[in-house]
Amino acid sequence: MAGLRDIKRRIVSVKSTQKITRAMKMVAASKLRRAQAAIVQARPYAFEMRQLVNNIALRADDVTHPLLRKGDGGKVGIVVVTSDRGLCGGFNANVVNGLVKAINERFTGREVEITVVGRKGVDLLKRRALNVRATFVGIHDGPVMRAAAHIIDDIVEDFKLGDTDEVYCVYNEFKSAVQQSVIVERLLPFAPENDPTEKQTGAEADNDADAAPPLIVDYWYEPNQETVFERLLVRNIRIQMHRILFESAASEHGARMTAMDAATRNAGEVIDRLTLKYNRARQDAITKELIEVVSGAEAL
Amino acid sequence: MSQTIRVEICAPEKLKTEFEAQEVLCPGEDGIFSVRYGHTPLLTTLVPGVLLIQDKAGEEHFFATSGGFAEIEPEKALILADSYEAGTDVDEERAKQARERAEQRLRKPEPETDVQRAELALYRAAARIKAAGRVGY
Numbered sequence: 001m002a003g004l005r006d007i008k009r010r011i012v013s014v015k016s017t018q019k020i021t022r023a024m025k026m027v028a029a030s031k032l033r034r035a036q037a038a039i040v041q042a043r044p045y046a047f048e049m050r051q052l053v054n055n056i057a058l059r060a061d062d063v064t065h066p067l068l069r070k071g072d073g074g075k076v077g078i079v080v081v082t083s084d085r086g087l088c089g090g091f092n093a094n095v096v097n098g099l100v101k102a103i104n105e106r107f108t109g110r111e112v113e114i115t116v117v118g119r120k121g122v123d124l125l126k127r128r129a130l131n132v133r134a135t136f137v138g139i140h141d142g143p144v145m146r147a148a149a150h151i152i153d154d155i156v157e158d159f160k161l162g163d164t165d166e167v168y169c170v171y172n173e174f175k176s177a178v179q180q181s182v183i184v185e186r187l188l189p190f191a192p193e194n195d196p197t198e199k200q201t202g203a204e205a206d207n208d209a210d211a212a213p214p215l216i217v218d219y220w221y222e223p224n225q226e227t228v229f230e231r232l233l234v235r236n237i238r239i240q241m242h243r244i245l246f247e248s249a250a251s252e253h254g255a256r257m258t259a260m261d262a263a264t265r266n267a268g269e270v271i272d273r274l275t276l277k278y279n280r281a282r283q284d285a286i287t288k289e290l291i292e293v294v295s296g297a298e299a300l
Numbered sequence: 301m302s303q304t305i306r307v308e309i310c311a312p313e314k315l316k317t318e319f320e321a322q323e324v325l326c327p328g329e330d331g332i333f334s335v336r337y338g339h340t341p342l343l344t345t346l347v348p349g350v351l352l353i354q355d356k357a358g359e360e361h362f363f364a365t366s367g368g369f370a371e372i373e374p375e376k377a378l379i380l381a382d383s384y385e386a387g388t389d390v391d392e393e394r395a396k397q398a399r400e401r402a403e404q405r406l407r408k409p410e411p412e413t414d415v416q417r418a419e420l421a422l423y424r425a426a427a428r429i430k431a432a433g434r435v436g437y
Contacts, residue, residue, distance in 0.1 A: 038313065045310040049380055052371050056343065145312070219371075222344035223329045231345055232369055239312060 004285065007278040011271060018267035024087065025260035032177060032253035039174055039243075039250045046243040053190050053236045056229070059218050065226075066160040067233045068189055074165035075111040077133070077155055078102070079187070081171035081244060082121030083252040084137055089259035091172060091180070091252055092120040098182035099170045100128075106184070113164065117151060117245075140249060148241040152187075156237055159188050171244050172251035178258050180251035187240060190233065303337040304356055309363065309379045317386075319361070324377055325352035326370050327427075335377050342372040348423035350387075350430045351379065362387035364431035366424045387431035395432065399425035 057068055080099050082092045103112055116122050116135045125132065134154065139147040158164045167188040172180040221228045307319040324335045327349025335342075351363040368381035402422035405413055 041313050041315055044316045045312045045314070045380065048308070048310050048378060052343075052369070052378070052380070055371075219341045219343040222342065227329075228343055228345055228369070232343075235369075242312065 004278065004281050007274055007281060011274045011278065014267055014270050014274065018264055018271065021260045021263040021267060025257055025264055028088075028253045028257040028260060032250065032257055035246065035250035035253050036174070036177070039246045042243050042246045046239050049232075049236050049239055053232065056219070056232075057190050065229045065233060067156070067237070069159075069162075070189055072165060073110065075113055075163065076107050077113050077115065077158065077164040077167040077188075079115045079117065079151065079155065079167070079169040079171075079241075079244075080121050080125070081169065081248040082116070082118030082124070083248070084119040084140070085252075085256075086120055087259060088252055088256035089262075091255035091259075092118070092124060094180075094182050095121065095170055095172060096124045098184060099125075102168070102170060102184045115151065115155060118248075139245060144245050145238070145242055148245055149238050152237055152241040156188070156234070164188075169241075169244055171248045172255070174247045174250040174254065177254045180255055185244075187237060190236070305335060305337045305339070306376045307353055307379065308376070309351070309381060309384055311365075311368070311381045311383045314384070317363075317384075319353050320356045321353045321377075322356065322358065323354045325350075326377075326379070327351065327365065328370070335372055338374050339372050339377075341374070342370070344370050344372075346370055346379070346381065348420065348427045350427055350435065351381075351384070360434070362431040362434050364390060364424070364428040366420075366427070385428065385431070387434060390428045390432035392429060392432045395425050395428040399429065 078099065080095060082095050086092070099114075111131075113131050113133045114125070115133050116125055117137075117139060119137045122135050122137065136147070136151055139151070155164070155167055159167055166186065169183075169185050169187050171183060171185070173183045175181055302322065304320040304322055305324065307321045307324055309317045322336065326333055326335065326344075327347050329345045329347055332349070333344075346365060346368045348366045349364075351365050353361040353363070355361060363384050363386055365379070365381040365384045368379065371378040371380070399422060402418050402425060405418040406415065406422065409415055409418075
């Protein structure tokens with residue numbers, strides 16, 4: 001007999017696994033609710049600020065601020081945002097795949113330097129021959145704003161010095177509780193990514209139609225342009241990093257909730273199958289015993 | 301009746317607040333300034349202070365902000381505050397305590413006191429007290 005007791009033991013073990021996954025799902029759901037509220041609140045400010053920076057980057061084209069410098073195909077800095085904890089489905093693997101794809105397709109042949117956020121990313125990227133500049137773990141343990149500044153400030157410094165020519169970030173954007181998508185976003189230099197100013201020569205004459213802002217008057221700056229730019233640009237990059245960390249956190253909880261929901265359901269199926277097997281085995285045992293008793297009685 | 305200017309106030313971790321305003325009074329780096337419909341494009345940094353908005357109906361709204369940026373365009377004023385709080389939401393007791401603490405720290409600064417930080421804290425607290433008391437400037 002396949003051991004009634006063995007089957008029983010397996011059922012109990014799967015049941016306790018199911019209990020764990022169900023608890024994790026519930027925890028993820030409640031964390032998701034909080035993270036979702038945070039990202040919904042963080043977005044408008046970050047969005048408006050990016051708009052503003054894009055605006056001034058377009059209007060003040062004579063500005064020479066180190067953070068507006070256009071790169072010439074030198075080293076690329078990439079910030080990879082992953083989670084500290086596992087058991088969240090393809091969350092971290094997706095980011096890593098997105099990174100690898102970006103390196104192979106978008107930045108072919110360029111030198112790449114990587115900053116890793118999140119313990120899982122550190123683990124996953126350890127074995128790859130990548131140039132890792134710095135790693136950050138446990139960023140959600142303290143104030144996220146400070147962590148964001150901590151992560152990005154050195155990278156900005158490198159960019160200012162001309163060490164890197166572009167900075168990108170690969171992370172999971174939060175779409176909904178069940179959907180996250182990996183995004184490769186440019187952080188530096190600040191210019192609209194589908195830059196309409198690429199067509200520089202003779203641009204004034206031939207496209208009045210899509211010159212979107214009705215009056216392209218440069219702003220009056222107070223106290224002065226340099227001060228405003230310096231503060232605004234530094235602030236903006238920190239805010240964007242801050243937002244990205246929140247996006248990633250919300251996505252992580254969403255991904256974990258989905259993964260744990262699937263795991264709980266799978267465990268349920270396994271339990272059903274094992275229970276059926278158990279009942280059959282028990283019935284077989286009873287039948288066999290009956291036959292033995294009956295044939296024993298007949299022999300008398 | 302003159303035209304109104306659209307005001308949007310944003311801060312990290314806070315939803316937008318929007319108004320149609322007759323006039324906005326902002327605590328700019330170079331002093332308090334007023335904005336109405338048709339203002340010239342202006343980009344300025346803000347210092348901790350009170351943001352006073354007079355809405356369409358002429359009602360006054362007070363906000364304490366702790367600095368940030370303001371982007372002014374003829375039809376729209378965008379306030380990107382580092383943080384903001386409606387005067388009606390301010391806990392005056394706590395703001396007064398914060399002011400007290402900051403003043404004390406500034407009065408007899410110890411070597412490890414971050415004077416700049418204490419000053420900023422003092423300005424923020426003062427702004428919150430003013431906003432709560434519906435004092436614009």
